[in-house]
Amino acid sequence: MNSDTINHMAAAIRAAILAHEADIESLDREIGDGDHYINMKRGCEAIATISAELAPLSAADALNKIGMKLLSTIGGASGPLFASFFMSMGKILKTTETATIQDIALAFESGVQAIMQRGKAQAGEKTMLDVLIPVADTFKQLAGQDKPAKEIATILKTVASEGLESTRNLLATKGRASGLGERAIGHLDAGAKSCEVMIHAVCDQILA
Ligand code: ADP
Numbered sequence: 306m307n308s309d310t311i312n313h314m315a316a317a318i319r320a321a322i323l324a325h326e327a328d329i330e331s332l333d334r335e336i337g338d339g340d341h342y343i344n345m346k347r348g349c350e351a352i353a354t355i356s357a358e359l360a361p362l363s364a365a366d367a368l369n370k371i372g373m374k375l376l377s378t379i380g381g382a383s384g385p386l387f388a389s390f391f392m393s394m395g396k397i398l399k400t401t402e403t404a405t406i407q408d409i410a411l412a413f414e415s416g417v418q419a420i421m422q423r424g425k426a427q428a429g430e431k432t433m434l435d436v437l438i439p440v441a442d443t444f445k446q447l448a449g450q451d452k453p454a455k456e457i458a459t460i461l462k463t464v465a466s467e468g469l470e471s472t473r474n475l476l477a478t479k480g481r482a483s484g485l486g487e488r489a490i491g492h493l494d495a496g497a498k499s500c501e502v503m504i505h506a507v508c509d510q511i512l513a
């Protein structure tokens with residue numbers, strides 16, 4: 306993985322988020338404050354504007370810079386959470402010159418753990434973590450078994466979709482929806498949706 310790959314993945318993520326405007330926007334309107342799509346779009350555009358600055362950097366430094374950029378551009382609850390994810394991923398990758406798929410899986414896991422720490426949240430609270438935690442666990446397991454990248458990508462897409470669907474019948478105990486009680490049941494979480502969209506976008510690039 307190098308900064309070219311990162312810029313390529315960032316462009317794929319941006320296109321996928323823009324293509325899912327309607328779903329992401331309506332989910333946060335149903336049980337949040339309706340700004341999640343705007344926040345995601347702002348973050349994606351900010352990364353696109355620094356692609357030339359990212360190009361000469363190592364993967365680790367590019368991820369760290371992405372995190373810092375997101376911290377200063379996306380508002381809301383999700384901004385600092387995504388920022389922690391990328392900064393933590395960058396920190397872990399720093400220790401490996403050429404990252405293997407196992408290194409990337411471990412870095413992804415540490416990014417997810419950083420979100421858990423920052424948001425003081427666990428699985429089952431109807432947040433983005435209900436997608437990210439099972440994806441991180443499965444990714445680590447499959448990378449550890451030396452599965453081919455395309456096989457891993459196919460499985461992770463399914464795990465992400467199942468994680469998203471799992472948020473439907475959960476009560477929200479973190480974030481804005483936590484004040485809604487039973488009213489949140491039956492709705493998917495917006496942050497879980499955007500994570501599913503992003504994971505699908507990255508996996509689709511690996512499968513292409
Ligand atoms: P805000 O809620 O401030 O308007 P966004 O709409 O951008 O921010 O993001 C909302 C999403 O952030 C939620 O759908 C949820 O997935 C995620 N989220 C909120 N609080 C937490 C938390 N403490 N831990 C993990 N994810 C969270």
Ligand code: MG
Pocket residue numbers: 333337338339340341381
């Ligand atoms: Mg919101």
Ligand code: MG
Pocket residue numbers: 338340381382
């Ligand atoms: Mg908001």
